[in-house]
Each structure stands twice: as C-alpha cells, then as structure tokens.
Amino acid sequence: MTAQEIKDIFYNGLWKQNTGLVQLLGLCPLLAVSSSVVNAVSLGLATTLVMAFSSAAIAPIRNYVPNEIRIPVFILIIAVLVTVIQYEMNAYMYSLYVVLGIFIPLIVTNCIVLARIEAFASKNTATASALDGMAMGLGLTAVLMVLGGIREIFGHGTLLSGIDMALGESAKSLVITVIPDYHGFLLAILPPGAFIVLGLLIATRNWLTLRAERKAKAQQTASQTPQAAIA
Amino acid sequence: MRRTLAKASLHSALNLLFFAVLGTIVLSSTYLLTRDTIAQSVETEKLKLIAQIVPQDSYDNNIVQSTLDLPPDELLGTEETSIGYRATLKGEPSVVVLQPVAPDGYSGKIFLIVAIRSNGEVSGVRVVSHHETPGLGDYIEVAKNPWIKQFDGQSLTNHTAQDWQVKKDGGKFDSMAGATITPRAVVKAVHKAVQYFAKHRDQLLTQAPPSSPDKSGREGVKEKTK
Amino acid sequence: MSAFFSPFISKPEGVSLIMLKVLLALIPGIALYVWFFGSAILISITLASLTALGTEALMLKLRNRPISPFLKDNSALLTAWLLALSIPPLAPWWLVVVGTAFAISISKHLYGGLGNNPFNPAMIGYAVLIISFPLQMTHWITPHGLGQVELGFFDQLDYIFRGILPDGLKLDAVTMATPLDTLKTQLHMYGNINEIMNLPIYGHLAGQGSEWVATGFLLGGLYLLATRLISWHIPVAYLGTLFITAGLFHLADPAHYVTPLFHWFSGAAMIGAFFILTDPVSGPTTHKGKLIFAAGAGFITYLIRVFGGFPDGMAFATLLMNICVPLIDAYTQPKVFGKKGRLSDKNGGQA
Numbered sequence: 001m002t003a004q005e006i007k008d009i010f011y012n013g014l015w016k017q018n019t020g021l022v023q024l025l026g027l028c029p030l031l032a033v034s035s036s037v038v039n040a041v042s043l044g045l046a047t048t049l050v051m052a053f054s055s056a057a058i059a060p061i062r063n064y065v066p067n068e069i070r071i072p073v074f075i076l077i078i079a080v081l082v083t084v085i086q087y088e089m090n091a092y093m094y095s096l097y098v099v100l101g102i103f104i105p106l107i108v109t110n111c112i113v114l115a116r117i118e119a120f121a122s123k124n125t126a127t128a129s130a131l132d133g134m135a136m137g138l139g140l141t142a143v144l145m146v147l148g149g150i151r152e153i154f155g156h157g158t159l160l161s162g163i164d165m166a167l168g169e170s171a172k173s174l175v176i177t178v179i180p181d182y183h184g185f186l187l188a189i190l191p192p193g194a195f196i197v198l199g200l201l202i203a204t205r206n207w208l209t210l211r212a213e214r215k216a217k218a219q220q221t222a223s224q225t226p227q228a229a230i231a
Numbered sequence: 232m233r234r235t236l237a238k239a240s241l242h243s244a245l246n247l248l249f250f251a252v253l254g255t256i257v258l259s260s261t262y263l264l265t266r267d268t269i270a271q272s273v274e275t276e277k278l279k280l281i282a283q284i285v286p287q288d289s290y291d292n293n294i295v296q297s298t299l300d301l302p303p304d305e306l307l308g309t310e311e312t313s314i315g316y317r318a319t320l321k322g323e324p325s326v327v328v329l330q331p332v333a334p335d336g337y338s339g340k341i342f343l344i345v346a347i348r349s350n351g352e353v354s355g356v357r358v359v360s361h362h363e364t365p366g367l368g369d370y371i372e373v374a375k376n377p378w379i380k381q382f383d384g385q386s387l388t389n390h391t392a393q394d395w396q397v398k399k400d401g402g403k404f405d406s407m408a409g410a411t412i413t414p415r416a417v418v419k420a421v422h423k424a425v426q427y428f429a430k431h432r433d434q435l436l437t438q439a440p441p442s443s444p445d446k447s448g449r450e451g452v453k454e455k456t457k
Numbered sequence: 458m459s460a461f462f463s464p465f466i467s468k469p470e471g472v473s474l475i476m477l478k479v480l481l482a483l484i485p486g487i488a489l490y491v492w493f494f495g496s497a498i499l500i501s502i503t504l505a506s507l508t509a510l511g512t513e514a515l516m517l518k519l520r521n522r523p524i525s526p527f528l529k530d531n532s533a534l535l536t537a538w539l540l541a542l543s544i545p546p547l548a549p550w551w552l553v554v555v556g557t558a559f560a561i562s563i564s565k566h567l568y569g570g571l572g573n574n575p576f577n578p579a580m581i582g583y584a585v586l587i588i589s590f591p592l593q594m595t596h597w598i599t600p601h602g603l604g605q606v607e608l609g610f611f612d613q614l615d616y617i618f619r620g621i622l623p624d625g626l627k628l629d630a631v632t633m634a635t636p637l638d639t640l641k642t643q644l645h646m647y648g649n650i651n652e653i654m655n656l657p658i659y660g661h662l663a664g665q666g667s668e669w670v671a672t673g674f675l676l677g678g679l680y681l682l683a684t685r686l687i688s689w690h691i692p693v694a695y696l697g698t699l700f701i702t703a704g705l706f707h708l709a710d711p712a713h714y715v716t717p718l719f720h721w722f723s724g725a726a727m728i729g730a731f732f733i734l735t736d737p738v739s740g741p742t743t744h745k746g747k748l749i750f751a752a753g754a755g756f757i758t759y760l761i762r763v764f765g766g767f768p769d770g771m772a773f774a775t776l777l778m779n780i781c782v783p784l785i786d787a788y789t790q791p792k793v794f795g796k797k798g799r800l801s802d803k804n805g806g807q808a
Contacts, residue, residue: 069243073250080254084261091265094272185555186366186589196563335645338766364766367591399629408628410592412642 001128009128013135019112020143020198021205026112029103030144031194035155038162040148041141042096043103046085048137050107054078055121055133062122074117075108082107096165112136143201150197155189157182281316281328283373284346284355289325290318299438301329306427308332308340308420315435318346324436326354327428333420337412338362341371345382345424349436352386356421361413368413378414381405382421387429395422472571475686476531482680483538483732486673490542493666494598497546497613501553502538504617508557509537516566532571536560539579539733543725543772544586545597547632550618552593556582576779577739580772587767596632600666603657606630636664637724638768640715649712663722671727678731690747691740692730698755699726706763720759725771729758733771739779746782746789754778 019025026047034040057077065073086104089097097104107113116136121129152159157179164172187193277295285294299315307313308331316328326346333341341361346354356379358371370376381404385395396402397414406414428435490498513533517524537557544556560582568574587594601607608616608623608631615621622628634642636658643653653659662668681687703717720726725733734740734751741750754774761770 064246066239066243066246069247072247076247076250076254080257083258087261087265087269091268091272094269094276098276183551183590184366186591187585188589190365190588192588364591366589367595407592408596408632410595412645 001125005128006131009131010135013132013137013139014142015139017136018139018143018205019136020140020147021202023112023115025115026110026140027198029106029110030140030147031191031198033100033103034144034147034151034194035189036152036162037145037148037160038096038166039099040144042093042166043100043107044137044141044144046089046100046104047107047110047113048134048141049085050078050081051113051116051133051137052130053081053133054113055117056126056130057081058117059121059124059126059129070122071114074114078113078117079108093166096162099162099165112140146201147194147197151188151193153178154185155187155193156184280344280357280359281346284344284357285318285326285328286354289348289354290320292317292319294318294328299327299435304427306331306423306430308334308423317435324349327435329424329427330359331420331424331427333416335412335416335419336361336363337368337410337416338364341413341416341420343417343420343424345421347425347428350386351388351425351429351432352384353382353421353425355380356382356417358417363413364410367410370407370410371413371417378405379417385425387425392422395419472530472532476535478684478686479535479681479732480531480538482677482686483542483674483728485676486670486728487542489673490546490670493600493669494546495601495608495613496610497598497608497617498541500614500617501544501546501548502541504550504553505537505541505557506534508554509533509561512558512561513566516562516570520566520570522570527571530571533561533565536565536578536582539728540582542728543579543583545594545632547596547598547613547616548593549616549620552586552590555589556586559585572738574738575782577733577736577775580733580775580779583772584776587772595634595638596628597635599631599633600658600664603633603665633658635724635768636667637762641762641768644713650715651712654715662716663719668722671722674727674731678727681731681735687731687735688744688747690744691734691751694748694751695730695734695755695758696721696726698752699759702756702759706759714763720762724762724769726758729754729771729775733775734778739782741782741785741789743786743789743791746785749785749789750778750782753781 013019017023020027020030029043029047033043054074054077058074062070082105085107086097089100089104116133120132124132149159152161157177159176159178161175163174164170167174188197274295281294294316297317297319299317301307301309301313301315303309303311303313307329313330315330317324318326318328326348328344328346331343331345333343339362341363342359343356344359345356348354357373358379361369361371363369363371370378373379390403393401394403395418397404397406397411397418399406399411400415402418404414404418487498487502510528510533513528514524517527540556540560541553544552560578564576564578564581565571565574568576598608606626612623615623622631633639639656639658640653643656644650658665660666660668663671678687678692682689682692699720700717703714703720706714707716730751734754741747754771754777757774757777758770761767761773765773767773
C-alpha cells in the first residue's frame, strides 16, 4: 500500500464519506447514547474496534466463502466480535456497560459495519480493510464526540462526566465543569436534542464543503483568467 | 446438474458450520476467561450502592451474600418476594437493608433501597430506579440533589406519624415547590419501611440467612446471562 | 438569489397591519391578566419582545436578508407575546430569553423564515421550555386575593432578574400550580371533582382569575372574527371538539371528569383557538382542512390534559397537528380540472 492510498482511506472515513454526517448510516445508537462525551466516545470506540477487526477478519476469507452464504457468515463473525467486546466491557468496565446497555449488542445490527464489509472489505486486502474499518469507525467516533460534547455542555454544563466509569475512580478529577451552577438545559440531553445538534453539525459540514468548493472554483477561474479576477 | 447443486449446498453448509464452530470456540473461551471477573463486578457494583447507605465501620461481613428472602408485604409495597440484606459486626446484626417500592410516584413506581440500623434509625436511603419527570421529580436522585439524605438518622421515635410527611402537608421533610407528588411518595414509602422494620425486627435481625456463599456465587453468573 | 427579493418586500407591509390587529386583539386578555395576577406579565412580554426583535435582526443579517422590512412586519412580536402569555410570569429572565430566541432562530429562520415554518414558533418555544425546565414552568402567580402575600412590581422585577424574594418569603407562598395541574394532582390523590371544585383556587367555571383572562382572549378572538382576520372554522372546530369530548366524559362520570366549560376556560384553550391555531403559515389552507386540523387539535388537547403527563395539552396538540398539515392539505385541496400534480402545484405557489 502506498502512503497515498492510506491517506485516501482516512480522508474518506474521517471527512468525505463520514458515516455520521454524510452516509447517515447507523444513526440509531449515535443519537441514543450521545448524551455525554464519555458515553458517546465509548460506543464509538467499541464500534471502531468491531469494524476494524471484522473488516480485517473478512478480507482474507472473502474468496473462500460462497457468495450465497456470505451475509450469514459476515454477520456471524461480526456477532462473535461484538459479543467478545461485550464480555470484556462487562468484566472490566461494568458501570459503563450498564449505561450503554442494549446498544453494545446492537452494534451487530448497525448497518455501517456490514456496509463497509460489503463495500470495501470484500474487495480489498486485509490491511487496507482493517484501515478502512478503523478510519470509518474513527470518523463516527469523532462525530459522536462532538455531538456528545455539545449536548453535555448545553445539557449539564460539564465535559467528561462519568469518565470514572471508563478509567476508574482516579479519573474523576478529569471531569471539567464548563459552566458552574448551571441550570441544565434538558432538551439537549433528551432525544430531540440529539436530532437538533446532529442537524446543526450536518449543516456546518455542508457549509464548510460549499465554502471550500467555492474557493477552489474562484482560484481556478482566477488562475485561468487573471483579468476576470481583477475585474 | 443435480449433483453440482448438492455439492454446492454441501460446500455452503460445511462452510457455515466451520464458521459457527469457530465462533463458538472464540465465544466460549472469552466467556470462560471473563466469567469470574464479571461475577465479581456485579457484586462490587451492588456493594457500592449498599456501602453508600451502610457506614463502613458498622459491618465486617459480606453483606451481598447475607441475604434474606422477604415475602410480599403491604408495608414494603412489594408484590413479589424481595431480597433484604443484613450487615453484622463481630457476629452481631447491625444494619438491615430493605428494598421497598413506592407505588404512587408521578409516573409509576419508584424503587428504593433503605438501610435501617438495629435501633430502628434510618441509616440511609437511595433511589434505585424511577420514571419521574426529568428536571422536575428527579431530585430524589442523590446524583442530582442531596434531598434524599434528609432521611439519615430519622426513626419512629424521633419523628411522629405527622412528621413523616412533606412540609407542605405539615410534616418535617422538605420538597420543591412545583414537584410534591414524588417526594410525598418517597417519604411515605420510607415511613412504611421503618414501620415494617419495627414490626418484623426480631425476624430481620436474628433469622438465619438462608443463602450460602456457593449459591450467591452462582446467582452472580445468572445475573450476567440475563 | 438577491434578484428574487423584490416581490417579498411588498409582502411584509400587508402582514404588518394584520399582525398589529392581532396584537391589539390580545390586549383585553392581557389587561385582565394584569388585573388578576399583577404586572409581572408585562415584564415578561417586554423581555420576550426585545429578545424576539434582536434574534430576528441577527438571523436576518446572518441570512443576508434586508432587516428593516421584515423586522417591521410584527410577526416576531406576535410570537413573543404568545410565548410570554403561555409561560409563568414569574419565570426567570433567562427562561423567557432562551424560549423566545429558540422559537425565532431555530423554529422560524432555520426553516426559511416567515411563511415557511412548518411549526408554530411560539409553541415550539413553549415545548422546549416545558421539556427543559419543567420546575421553573410550574411557578405560576397566585391570583389577586388568594395568596397570603402579594409581590409588588419591584419585588417581581427582583425575582425575575436576580431570583431574590423579599426577606422571609418562600416561593410556595406566592406561586401555585395552575388550575388544570391542581385538578390533576388532586384527582391523583383524592379523586372527587365536587370536593376539588370547592378549593379556593377555583372560581365560577374554572380557575379563579384565569377564567376571566380566558374570557378576555375570547373577546379578542371575537374581534378577529368580526373583522374577518380569521375565519370561523378553526375556533369553532377546536372549541367544539373540546366541548364534545369533555362533555361525553363528563356525562359518563361527573365525579372524575370536569365540565366542558372548565376545559374551555382553563389553560390555553381560548388563546389557542383564536390566536395560536389560526396562524396561517403553520396551518392548512382550505376550509375543510382547517376543520380537520382544529378538531384534531381539540381532541389531542383533551387527551393530554386528562390522560397525559403534562398539565396542558394545547401546545403539543398544535405541534402534532402542524405535522399533519401537508397531509391534510394534500387530501382537502380542491381538484383542478385537467391537472394531476396538485401537490407540486401548491408547493410552487407557496415558495
């Protein structure tokens, strides 16, 4: 793999084809658990792990699995990986496991996982597929982190609350109180807040893309016809 | 033609079987590797909640394993057998933990956990789960408001039946203007739990705990598979 | 885009006059409000109006639209007044500001500004507030003559802006739950209407004081009808459905369901029937559609009031029926001969 290929994969996953903002796949857990940064990032990372490992596991066997049964086999592999992660979280991050609840096993049904396997891993090498799964997952995690951050600041006035659930009691000091004595804007924490903030994030992304395109166009015309630019 | 079809089917079936077996092996080994830690986590988590309301210097036994099966009772608001816990210090019973239910919250039942000292004083109360309106009735959660700590140290001797009400109704317990149904329900349920303790004091303190460590160990595993 | 502006600029002037008349029609209700509950409502109306105009100007600037013609169309003011009238007058200042700013920026301008908002902005503002700050939304002023203490104008100002009450006073002493809310909690605890209606907070038909405020809005509504600013369809269908539904329940079990007149003169029913549901932008366009729209809202209001978790159902009923408007319009649009695409035709006309 060339450096350019790797760069393309990551550019695709993090920005161009971002699952949360562009493909809009797997939004159900995204909206449900993004009420705080810790919850959001934890589920994002769990999804990333599943995506990276399942893509890496499926790419090398893609030529040995008959086409007719490929979906059951893929789902089986994803389900195994998800369950392993579920066991590990249950054992070592119990309170986080309780908070994320049903959304960990539901990663199996998250369409983005199967979508990347069908679209990418079943046509590419194991290394490229693993990187693609990771990039896509990290793109999702990044959106979840911003979404969770905005909702947490508006809803509770804090950041990173509940970090002790993931990193142990000693991490409690990492919690940041952004706005002291905050009344709490419950709408941000409740489901409608997730939709509103996601909508605003998508709008921001579209605005940035449009602006970049306009700039590129302006530059292009400027370099082609210098006079026009002056006029 | 038929032969190739059969062959392809067999091939697919074997393929699927292979992955199913592989998956089962991976899952079983993870399960075996994490089983003990999970059971332990479940227990620590339970203990964490109890430790909030039972002072650490008042017991030296494993509370989570010292359980009492309590039959349904109107005073506990329970319709099924609930579990109580008993804390002992040097073999002497010191605190009993009950799990009463307040049936009349604004939006359904409120599940509580109440620790009562052997002298009938409340050692602490926590809300386990509820469906009260967020931002309105949820100040009964200790994470949101210290309201629930008002019960610490209260008993039937230092509070009359009249006192066991919210201030708005002439009692001794605070409530927030605009949200009185929830605290009313909680005060009532805690009051009843204290009465339950007074009524069944001897049984709660002296009855031999029915469960052995082996049984509760298995319970922990059962919990996880739910 | 700027080339398409000119037709819009003439529009706000007509809108401006209509909106001004609607604002005038609210005055009898507001006057009675002040008479029974004190002047705090004027503070929140002023606060909401200023926030609405400020947000409107900011959003127009961000959207590169001309500011002054739109600012003068009075529609933002109407949103502000309706919102201020539906939240407790003693609500802290930031509550009014957050609700109004949300209503104007998110539920009006993000959908394309005046004429394009699918939901009634004032009701969105209300919904956001009741979901986010339910506690502050329960602090209603006790009507004149009922409470032990009454706050003077400056005491009210002090409470709204700094959250401070005069020495020794508790919020409980100057506020109470609304008549609808009290009815619900009392039914929950004791459950007999006849006893509950003897409580001092109830007057002739509904809540002491608030029944007169509702009458004031009814008068203003009749003025709107008389000047043909609104058609009869929405108020009649809304109040009619509310009356019939409440009447059926009341007849079946008078001990647990209050009279239909109680529902008419409680909460936001009157102001809703004449001022909120009649918003031409978020409502349906045909007469038949208006009947369906308002009847649905009346029915949902009753359901939420009696069986739901919120004290009043007007706002959520309006929003739920707002969602149905495109569907209602599609089915009630008169058939035009020789045309197939009714829907696309209508959308073209609106845009």
